[in-house]
Amino acid sequence: MCSTMLYDMNETRSIILYTWVLLFVVLLSSCHKEDIRLKWDVKKKGEQRTLVMGDDNKVNYTAYEKVHYVSWIQDSAYQYMNIYVPHNLREENPPIFLKTYTAGYMASKAKAPMANDATGYALSEGYVVCVVGSRGWNSTVRGVYNGRAPEAILDLKAAVRYLHSNDSIMPGDANRIIASGSSAGGALVSLLGASANHKDYDILMELTGAAEGRDDVWAVVSYSPITNLENSDMAYEWQFCSTNETRGLSERQAYLSSQLAAMFPAYMETEGVSEEEMEQWMSNSIMSSAYRAEREGQVIPLETGVNIADSVVDMRQFVHYIAGVQPLKTPPAFDALNVVNNRGTFENKIFGNMDGKDANYTEFSMANQLDGSKELGDDIKWKVRLMNPMNYIGSSSHLCKHWYIRYGTLDRDSSFPIVLLMEHKLKKQGVDINFALQWGEVHNGDYKLSELFDWLSKIEDIQ
Ligand code: DHB
Numbered sequence: 001m002c003s004t005m006l007y008d009m010n011e012t013r014s015i016i017l018y019t020w021v022l023l024f025v026v027l028l029s030s031c032h033k034e035d036i037r038l039k040w041d042v043k044k045k046g047e048q049r050t051l052v053m054g055d056d057n058k059v060n061y062t063a064y065e066k067v068h069y070v071s072w073i074q075d076s077a078y079q080y081m082n083i084y085v086p087h088n089l090r091e092e093n094p095p096i097f098l099k100t101y102t103a104g105y106m107a108s109k110a111k112a113p114m115a116n117d118a119t120g121y122a123l124s125e126g127y128v129v130c131v132v133g134s135r136g137w138n139s140t141v142r143g144v145y146n147g148r149a150p151e152a153i154l155d156l157k158a159a160v161r162y163l164h165s166n167d168s169i170m171p172g173d174a175n176r177i178i179a180s181g182s183s184a185g186g187a188l189v190s191l192l193g194a195s196a197n198h199k200d201y202d203i204l205m206e207l208t209g210a211a212e213g214r215d216d217v218w219a220v221v222s223y224s225p226i227t228n229l230e231n232s233d234m235a236y237e238w239q240f241c242s243t244n245e246t247r248g249l250s251e252r253q254a255y256l257s258s259q260l261a262a263m264f265p266a267y268m269e270t271e272g273v274s275e276e277e278m279e280q281w282m283s284n285s286i287m288s289s290a291y292r293a294e295r296e297g298q299v300i301p302l303e304t305g306v307n308i309a310d311s312v313v314d315m316r317q318f319v320h321y322i323a324g325v326q327p328l329k330t331p332p333a334f335d336a337l338n339v340v341n342n343r344g345t346f347e348n349k350i351f352g353n354m355d356g357k358d359a360n361y362t363e364f365s366m367a368n369q370l371d372g373s374k375e376l377g378d379d380i381k382w383k384v385r386l387m388n389p390m391n392y393i394g395s396s397s398h399l400c401k402h403w404y405i406r407y408g409t410l411d412r413d414s415s416f417p418i419v420l421l422m423e424h425k426l427k428k429q430g431v432d433i434n435f436a437l438q439w440g441e442v443h444n445g446d447y448k449l450s451e452l453f454d455w456l457s458k459i460e461d462i463q
Contacts (some may be wrong), residue, residue, distance in 0.1 A: 006345045008061065012446065018227060018313070021104075024409055028315060030250065035071050035211070035212070036067065037071040037415040038069070038070075038071055038162060038165065038210075038211040039166065040067070040162075040166035040168075040169050040170045041149050042132055042169050043284075044064055046062035046063055046064045046085070047062065047064075047065075047361075048060070048061075048062060048063075049061055049062075049063050050183055051113055051115055051123060051124070052115060053115045053120060053124055054115055054116065054351065057124060059086055059088070059120070059123050059124045059203035059287075060086070060087045060088070060206065061084050061085055061086045061087060061123055062082075062084070062085045062087070063082065063083075063084050063112065064083040064085070065080075065082040065083075065110070065112075066080045066082070067080055067081050067082070067083060067160040067162070068080045068257070068321065068428050069081055069132075069158045069161070069162040069210070069211075070155075070208055070209035071209035071210075072208065072209030073148050073209070074135070074141065074146045074149065075107075075135050075139050075141050076133055077107070077109070077133075077139070078107045078108065078109060078110075078133040078135050078136075078139055078147070078155070079133065079134070079135065079155055079158075080133055081110050081130055081131060081132040081133060081159050081162075082110045082111070082114050082130070082131045082133075082173065083128065083129070083130050083170075083172075084112070084119075084123055084128070084129040084130075084131075085128050085171045085172070086123045086129075086424055087123070088125050088126055089126045089128075090125060090126030090127065090214050091126070093125050093171075093172065093173045094126055094128055094172060094173060094176075095127055095128070095172065095173055095176035095177070095178055095218065095219075095456075096124035096128045096129075096130050096161075096163060096172035096173065096174065096176065096177045096178065097118070097119070097127040097128070097129050097130070097178050097253065098130045098131075098132060098159070098160070098177050098178060098180065098217070099118060099119050099122075099129065099130070099131050099132070099178075099180050099181065100131075100132050100134060100156060100181040100185045100188055100189060101131070101181075101185060101191065102134060102136060102152060102181060102183075102184070102185040102188055103183055103184055103185060104136075104184055104186050104346045105134040105136050105137050105152065105346045105349065105350040106137060106138050106184075106346070107132055107134065107135050107136035107137075107138055107139035107147050107184070108136060109131075109133050109434075110132055110133035111131055112131070112382035113129050113131070117446045118180055118221070118365045118446045118449055118452065119131060119448075119453075120387075121449045121453060122178075122381045125453055125457075127172075127178075127463045128171050128172030130159070130163065130172070130177075130214065132155070132156060132159040134147075134151075134152045134153075134154055134155035134159075134188075135147025135151045135155055135350035136151075136157055136184075136214045136350070137350045137352060138349070139294075139348065140356070143356075144354050144355075145272065145352070145353070145354045145355065145356045146344070146354065148206065148349075148350060148351070148352055148353065148354060149351050149383045149384075149386070149387050150201075150383055150386040150387055151208075151348045152193065152350075153188055153191050153195075153201075153386065154204055154205060154206070154210070155200065155389065156179075156188055156189075156192050157192065157201060157210065157215040158205065158208055158209070158210035158211070158215075160174075160177060160179075160189075160192065160214075160215040160216070160217060161205070161210050161212070161213050161214065161215045162196055162210075162211050162217070163177060164211075164213050164214045164216075165212070165213050166409055169181075172450075175218065176218040176219075177217040177218050177220070178217070178218060178219040178220075178221060178222035178456060179192050179193060179217045179220050179221065180220075180222055181221075181222065181223070181444060181445070182221075182222075182315075182446060183223070183224045183226050183413070183444020184224050184226050184346065185226070185349040185445070186222035186224055186225035186226070186445065187222075187225040187226050187227035187229075187387075187389075189217075189220050189221065189231055189390045190220055190222045190225050190227055190405075191227070191297065191387065191388070191389040191392070192215070192217055192220065192387035192400075193217055193219075193220035193389070193399070193400030193403065194264045194390075194392040194393045194396060194399060194400070195386075195389065195391075195396055196214070196216035196217065196380055196396055196398040196399070196400065197214055197215060197216055197396065197397075197398045198395075198396045198398075199339055200385075200386060200392075201215075201386065204262040204386075206226075206309045206451075214398075214462065216398040216400065217400050217402075218400065218402060219400065219402035219403070219404065219459060220400050220402070220403050220404070220405075220458065221452060222403070222404070222405050222406075223404070223406045223407075223444065223445035223446065223447070224407055224408060224411055224413065224414070224443050224444060224445060225405070225407075225414070225418075225419065225422070226347075226387060226413060226414050227388065227390075227414075227418060227419075227422065228386065228390050228418050228421065228422065229335075229347050229361070229387065229388065230335075230361065230362050230382065230384050231264075231267050231390075231418070232333065232334045232414055232415070232418055233332035233333055233334050233335055233362065233364065233365070234260045234261070234263045234267055234364075235264055235267075235414075235415045235417040236260070236328075236331070236332075236333040236334070236414070236415045237256075237257045237258075237260040237261040237264070237331055237333075237437060238260070238261045238264035238265075238415070238417065238460065239282075239319060239416060239417060240314050240319055240322075240328055240412075240415070241257050241258065241261040242319060242320070243319055243320050243323045243328065244257055244258075246320070246323070247327075247328055249330065249331070253330055253331050254370065255288055256265075256331045256332060256337075257331040259364075260332060260364065261333060263364070264417070268417070268421070271390075271424065271425065272444065273421065273424060278417055278421075281420050281424075282315065282416045282417070283312075283313045284422065285314065285416070285420065285436075285437045286306065286313050286318060286409060286437060287306065287313055287360075288436070288437070289309060289409050289437040289438065289439040290304075290306045290308060290313075290409075290439055291308070292436070292439065292444075293439035293440065294308055296422075296462065298439065298440070300439075303317075303321065303441070304317070304318060304321045305317030305318035305320075305321055306318065321410075322409075322410050322411075322412050323412065325410050325412070325442065326410075326412050328412050329413075330426040331414070331443050332362075332364065333345075333349060333364050334347045335348065335360055335361055335364070335365035336348055336365070336369060337360075337365055337368060337369060338370075339352075339357075339358035339359065340361055340371070342356070342357065342358045343357075343358075344358035345392055348361070350361065350387075351380060351383060351384065360374075360376070360380075361376070361380050361383075361384050362376070362384075363376050376381075389422065390421070390422065390425060391411055393422070393425045393426055393429060394425065394428070394429055399426075399429055399431060400431070401431050401432055402431070402432045402459045403426055403431055403433040403434065403435070404433075404435075404452060404455055404456075405419060405422070405423060405432045405433065405435045405436075406435075406436060406437075406441075406447070406448075407419045407437055407438070407442070408437070408438050408441030408442050408443060408444060409437050409438065409439050409440060409441065410440060410441060410442045411441065411442055411444075412442045412443070413443040413444075416437070419435075423435045427452070432459065434455050
């Protein structure tokens with residue numbers, strides 16, 4: 001009997017202990033969900049400001065700055081966003097215009113709205129504006145490079161998650177986030193729109209200290225995206241190799257160019273696109289751009305290779321024309337071979353390591369290293385995958401529904417096939433896409449803003 005009592009007492013103690021442990025775990029996990037550091041402070045006092053627009057129109061707004069969107073801040077210089085709420089809202093709970101100033105895959109600060117770019121325009125149109133800072137290849141704390149790939153996209157996703165998880169208590173409608181950026185920023189917002197809520201990022205997001213939940217956006221505005229990095233060297237040479245004789249290449253560079261150009265059709269095949277189709281799309285897009293420019297009063301010079309009267313474009317002449325405006329990059333244009341001594345490109349840096357060393361990230365450049373061929377590590381392959389929207393368009397169930405993509409006809413920082421392949425892949429998914437090559441535009445962003453905001457005001461109705 002005694003032993004039974006002892007047994008009962010032991011059992012009771014175990015049950016009590018178990019209950020406490022359970023309660024502790026539940027409490028801990030609910031703390032994690034309700035992490036106070038990731039909660040919008042409804043008492044946060046905004047600052048009253050006025051933005052003077054180019055036409056002297058004054059926009060009054062409230063500024064809430066330094067909103068940290070991760071619970072574990074690795075770099076306080078960049079990992080926060082600023083929220084700006086115009087007094088004259090376009091509707092009670094308007095869309096949120098989210099802007100990244102990322103350029104060159106570098107770290108980027110969350111700035112205040114500017115009258116001459118999309119942030120000022122959005123504010124004056126009554127959108128809530130959110131400018132997100134994020135880490136990049138050059139962000140360092142105590143000598144550690146903390147922003148190498150894929151950290152920049154994790155930061156942007158974390159900011160979006162913060163907006164979603166605080167939607168009911170924050171200004172603006174997180175179900176209608178418009179993510180906008182140019183160049184490397186255009187690439188990052190494209191990735192944001194393509195890879196939303198994808199499980200590939202889950203563990204990394206947790207380690208970054210992001211809020212749990214959704215990171216999907218409603219619209220992507222991408223100017224001049226430097227994207228699809230692992231296929232960009234091939235695309236570049238495929239487009240530009242006809243200019244090689246005037247490009248001042250060494251014998252070895254000319255050899256690399258011809259090798260890369262020859263490899264590109266096989267990649268296009270994997271996307272279901274033939275060389276002939278791509279050539280046709282390039283001509284069509286350039287012609288549409290020229291027609292549009294002509295309708296707007298511009299003269300299209302014959303030396304560009306575009307003949308409006310005959311509706312033809314001589315592509316060879318056209319790429320020579322681009323190369324004449326600004327010298328082309330040398331092959332390989334993105335994954336350079338001289339990464340020792342950190343003389344690599346922005347791309348070699350973003351895939352570099354935390355000690356600050358540049359790295360190669362394609363099989364081709366790795367194999368053609370001057371100091372002997374090496375294999376690409378699985379870790380680099382994984383990072384490359386995480387940075388490319390092409391890997392997620394069609395594989396994420398939360399593909400962004402509205403896309404606005406612009407690329408200049410004189411842009412030589414990347415190539416036409418890269419943006420056209422992305423457009424093609426998005427089109428196949430049936431999303432709403434407003435794509436155009438902008439006549440006479442070099443590598444640039446935030447142009448023709450009235451056109452962008454006209455489009456945005458229309459998509460508000462579709463949802
Ligand atoms: C940018 C430009 C480049 O030519 C490049 O390779 C990467 C990024 C930029 O302007 O962001």
